[in-house]
Amino acid sequence: GQQLNQSxxxxxxxxxxxxxxxxxxxSIFNTWLWYKQDPGEGPVLLIALYKAGxxxxxxxxxxxxxxxxxxxxxxxxxxxxxxxxxxFCAGLPPNAGNNRKLIWGLGTSLGVNx
Amino acid sequence: xxxxxxxxxxxVLKTGQSMTLQCAxxxxxxxxxxxxxxxxxxxxxxxxxxxxGTTDKGEVPNGYNVSRLNKREFSLRLESAAPxxxxxxxxxxxxxxxxxxxxxxxxxxxx
Numbered sequence: 001g002q003q004l005n006q007s008x009x010x011x012x013x014x015x016x017x018x019x020x021x022x023x024x025x026x027s028i029f030n031t032w033l034w035y036k037q038d039p040g041e042g043p044v045l046l047i048a049l050y051k052a053g054x055x056x057x058x059x060x061x062x063x064x065x066x067x068x069x070x071x072x073x074x075x076x077x078x079x080x081x082x083x084x085x086x087x088f089c090a091g092l093p094p095n096a097g098n099n100r101k102l103i104w105g106l107g108t109s110l111g112v113n114x
Numbered sequence: 115x116x117x118x119x120x121x122x123x124x125x126v127l128k129t130g131q132s133m134t135l136q137c138a139x140x141x142x143x144x145x146x147x148x149x150x151x152x153x154x155x156x157x158x159x160x161x162x163x164x165x166x167g168t169t170d171k172g173e174v175p176n177g178y179n180v181s182r183l184n185k186r187e188f189s190l191r192l193e194s195a196a197p198x199x200x201x202x203x204x205x206x207x208x209x210x211x212x213x214x215x216x217x218x219x220x221x222x223x224x225x
Contacts (some may be wrong), residue, residue: 043214
Protein backbone atom coordinates (compact mmCIF):
# COMPACT_ATOMS: atom_id res chain seq x y z
CA GLY A 1 0.00 0.00 0.00
CA GLN A 2 0.90 3.65 0.01
CA GLN A 3 3.63 4.77 2.36
CA LEU A 4 5.10 8.01 3.50
CA ASN A 5 8.86 8.32 3.88
CA GLN A 6 9.55 10.34 7.00
CA SER A 7 13.02 11.52 7.92
CA UNK A 8 15.03 11.62 9.98
CA UNK A 9 14.02 8.54 11.94
CA UNK A 10 15.40 10.07 15.12
CA UNK A 11 17.34 13.10 16.24
CA UNK A 12 18.81 14.45 19.44
CA UNK A 13 19.45 18.18 19.74
CA UNK A 14 20.44 20.84 22.25
CA UNK A 15 17.77 23.04 23.80
CA UNK A 16 17.40 26.23 21.77
CA UNK A 17 18.29 24.66 18.44
CA UNK A 18 15.95 24.61 15.46
CA UNK A 19 14.67 21.29 14.11
CA UNK A 20 13.50 20.26 10.67
CA UNK A 21 11.84 17.03 9.57
CA UNK A 22 10.11 16.05 6.38
CA UNK A 23 7.82 13.59 4.73
CA UNK A 24 7.83 12.50 1.09
CA UNK A 25 5.68 10.30 -1.08
CA UNK A 26 5.73 8.93 -4.60
CA SER A 27 2.09 9.95 -5.04
CA ILE A 28 0.13 13.11 -4.40
CA PHE A 29 -1.92 13.99 -1.36
CA ASN A 30 -4.81 16.40 -0.81
CA THR A 31 -4.05 17.05 2.85
CA TRP A 32 -0.98 16.83 5.04
CA LEU A 33 -1.18 16.56 8.81
CA TRP A 34 1.49 16.70 11.49
CA TYR A 35 0.98 15.01 14.85
CA LYS A 36 3.01 14.82 18.04
CA GLN A 37 2.94 11.87 20.42
CA ASP A 38 4.12 12.39 23.97
CA PRO A 39 5.41 9.34 25.84
CA GLY A 40 2.51 7.18 27.02
CA GLU A 41 -0.12 9.18 25.16
CA GLY A 42 -1.92 9.15 21.85
CA PRO A 43 -0.92 11.42 18.95
CA VAL A 44 -2.21 14.99 19.01
CA LEU A 45 -2.77 17.08 15.90
CA LEU A 46 -0.31 19.99 15.57
CA ILE A 47 -0.89 21.41 12.10
CA ALA A 48 -3.16 20.64 9.16
CA LEU A 49 -2.34 21.71 5.57
CA TYR A 50 -4.99 21.70 2.89
CA LYS A 51 -3.48 23.08 -0.33
CA ALA A 52 -0.23 22.96 -2.25
CA GLY A 53 2.24 25.65 -1.22
CA UNK A 54 0.43 26.40 2.03
CA UNK A 55 2.67 27.52 4.87
CA UNK A 56 1.12 27.39 8.35
CA UNK A 57 2.48 28.22 11.79
CA UNK A 58 1.41 27.17 15.26
CA UNK A 59 3.58 28.97 17.79
CA UNK A 60 7.17 27.78 17.28
CA UNK A 61 6.03 25.20 14.73
CA UNK A 62 5.87 25.85 10.99
CA UNK A 63 4.77 23.37 8.36
CA UNK A 64 4.49 23.55 4.59
CA UNK A 65 2.53 21.60 1.99
CA UNK A 66 4.94 20.98 -0.88
CA UNK A 67 4.12 22.53 -4.23
CA UNK A 68 4.26 19.11 -5.94
CA UNK A 69 1.75 17.77 -3.35
CA UNK A 70 4.20 14.91 -2.70
CA UNK A 71 5.97 16.27 0.35
CA UNK A 72 5.69 18.31 3.52
CA UNK A 73 8.07 19.58 6.16
CA UNK A 74 7.79 20.58 9.79
CA UNK A 75 10.14 23.03 11.48
CA UNK A 76 10.42 23.64 15.21
CA UNK A 77 12.25 26.78 16.25
CA UNK A 78 14.10 27.35 19.53
CA UNK A 79 13.43 23.85 20.86
CA UNK A 80 12.57 23.28 24.53
CA UNK A 81 12.56 20.10 26.62
CA UNK A 82 8.79 19.63 26.26
CA UNK A 83 9.25 19.23 22.49
CA UNK A 84 10.48 15.69 23.21
CA UNK A 85 8.28 13.06 21.59
CA UNK A 86 7.52 11.34 18.33
CA UNK A 87 6.36 13.46 15.40
CA PHE A 88 4.22 11.81 12.74
CA CYS A 89 3.23 13.04 9.33
CA ALA A 90 0.02 11.79 7.77
CA GLY A 91 -1.52 12.37 4.37
CA LEU A 92 -4.96 12.08 2.85
CA PRO A 93 -4.79 10.69 -0.70
CA PRO A 94 -7.18 11.87 -3.44
CA ASN A 95 -8.97 8.48 -3.47
CA ALA A 96 -9.65 8.44 0.28
CA GLY A 97 -13.40 8.63 -0.17
CA ASN A 98 -15.78 9.15 2.72
CA ASN A 99 -13.72 6.94 5.01
CA ARG A 100 -10.90 9.49 5.12
CA LYS A 101 -8.26 6.85 5.91
CA LEU A 102 -4.95 8.53 6.51
CA ILE A 103 -1.57 7.29 5.30
CA TRP A 104 1.06 7.59 8.06
CA GLY A 105 4.80 8.08 8.21
CA LEU A 106 6.81 5.99 10.67
CA GLY A 107 7.62 8.95 12.86
CA THR A 108 10.60 11.07 13.89
CA SER A 109 11.72 10.61 17.47
CA LEU A 110 13.01 13.88 18.92
CA GLY A 111 15.18 14.19 22.02
CA VAL A 112 16.14 17.56 23.51
CA ASN A 113 19.12 17.97 25.80
CA UNK A 114 18.50 20.77 28.33
CA UNK B 115 -15.00 17.30 27.38
CA UNK B 116 -13.36 13.85 27.58
CA UNK B 117 -12.74 13.34 23.83
CA UNK B 118 -11.85 9.70 23.18
CA UNK B 119 -11.76 7.36 26.17
CA UNK B 120 -10.14 3.93 26.01
CA UNK B 121 -10.33 1.17 28.60
CA UNK B 122 -8.43 -0.57 29.98
CA UNK B 123 -5.12 1.33 29.95
CA UNK B 124 -3.06 -1.80 30.60
CA UNK B 125 -3.78 -5.49 30.17
CA VAL B 126 -1.83 -8.73 30.35
CA LEU B 127 -3.33 -11.80 28.68
CA LYS B 128 -2.27 -15.38 28.38
CA THR B 129 -2.06 -16.88 24.91
CA GLY B 130 -5.49 -18.03 23.83
CA GLN B 131 -7.47 -15.75 26.13
CA SER B 132 -10.02 -13.33 24.74
CA MET B 133 -10.74 -9.75 25.60
CA THR B 134 -12.49 -6.63 24.35
CA LEU B 135 -10.93 -3.20 24.20
CA GLN B 136 -13.45 -0.45 24.71
CA CYS B 137 -13.51 2.96 23.05
CA ALA B 138 -16.02 5.78 23.42
CA UNK B 139 -16.08 9.33 22.06
CA UNK B 140 -18.27 12.22 23.14
CA UNK B 141 -17.69 14.53 20.16
CA UNK B 142 -20.55 13.21 18.01
CA UNK B 143 -18.05 12.05 15.39
CA UNK B 144 -19.20 9.75 12.62
CA UNK B 145 -15.96 7.88 11.91
CA UNK B 146 -13.93 5.78 14.35
CA UNK B 147 -10.69 3.84 13.91
CA UNK B 148 -8.57 1.23 15.67
CA UNK B 149 -4.80 1.32 15.25
CA UNK B 150 -1.94 -0.66 16.67
CA UNK B 151 1.49 0.84 17.28
CA UNK B 152 4.62 -1.27 17.35
CA UNK B 153 8.24 -0.08 17.57
CA UNK B 154 9.53 0.92 14.15
CA UNK B 155 6.18 0.16 12.49
CA UNK B 156 4.33 3.40 13.06
CA UNK B 157 0.53 3.34 13.26
CA UNK B 158 -1.21 0.52 11.42
CA UNK B 159 -4.95 0.53 10.85
CA UNK B 160 -6.77 -2.57 12.11
CA UNK B 161 -10.43 -1.72 11.46
CA UNK B 162 -12.48 1.38 10.95
CA UNK B 163 -16.09 2.45 10.99
CA UNK B 164 -17.05 5.25 8.63
CA UNK B 165 -20.43 5.65 10.29
CA UNK B 166 -22.72 3.95 12.76
CA GLY B 167 -23.65 0.52 11.47
CA THR B 168 -20.66 0.05 9.15
CA THR B 169 -17.23 -1.48 9.72
CA ASP B 170 -14.38 -2.25 7.34
CA LYS B 171 -10.99 -3.93 7.47
CA GLY B 172 -7.80 -1.92 7.55
CA GLU B 173 -4.22 -3.04 6.90
CA VAL B 174 -3.89 -5.65 9.66
CA PRO B 175 -7.35 -7.07 10.55
CA ASN B 176 -6.41 -10.73 11.09
CA GLY B 177 -7.09 -11.94 14.62
CA TYR B 178 -9.42 -9.06 15.46
CA ASN B 179 -13.12 -8.26 15.30
CA VAL B 180 -14.93 -5.00 15.90
CA SER B 181 -18.36 -3.77 16.84
CA ARG B 182 -19.75 -0.29 16.30
CA LEU B 183 -22.26 -0.48 19.12
CA ASN B 184 -23.68 2.99 18.53
CA LYS B 185 -22.36 6.33 17.36
CA ARG B 186 -20.29 6.78 20.51
CA GLU B 187 -18.74 3.35 20.98
CA PHE B 188 -16.42 1.21 18.88
CA SER B 189 -14.96 -1.93 20.47
CA LEU B 190 -12.10 -4.17 19.38
CA ARG B 191 -12.14 -7.86 20.28
CA LEU B 192 -9.33 -10.38 20.36
CA GLU B 193 -10.93 -13.81 20.27
CA SER B 194 -7.76 -15.84 20.91
CA ALA B 195 -4.84 -13.66 21.86
CA ALA B 196 -1.38 -14.40 20.45
CA PRO B 197 2.02 -12.98 21.46
CA UNK B 198 2.16 -11.21 18.07
CA UNK B 199 -0.75 -9.08 19.28
CA UNK B 200 1.36 -7.55 22.03
CA UNK B 201 1.17 -3.88 21.14
CA UNK B 202 -0.21 -0.49 22.05
CA UNK B 203 -3.73 -0.03 20.68
CA UNK B 204 -5.17 3.36 19.87
CA UNK B 205 -8.73 4.30 19.12
CA UNK B 206 -9.41 7.49 17.16
CA UNK B 207 -12.42 9.36 15.90
CA UNK B 208 -12.97 11.92 13.17
CA UNK B 209 -15.66 14.55 12.75
CA UNK B 210 -16.01 17.05 9.95
CA UNK B 211 -12.34 17.98 9.63
CA UNK B 212 -9.58 15.68 8.44
CA UNK B 213 -7.82 15.53 11.79
CA UNK B 214 -8.24 12.50 14.01
CA UNK B 215 -8.64 12.69 17.80
CA UNK B 216 -6.87 9.82 19.55
CA UNK B 217 -7.40 8.15 22.89
CA UNK B 218 -4.49 7.61 25.26
CA UNK B 219 -4.06 3.96 24.31
CA UNK B 220 -4.28 0.44 25.73
CA UNK B 221 -1.00 -1.31 26.39
CA UNK B 222 -1.54 -5.03 25.82
CA UNK B 223 0.93 -7.78 26.58
CA UNK B 224 0.21 -11.37 25.55
CA UNK B 225 2.37 -13.97 27.30
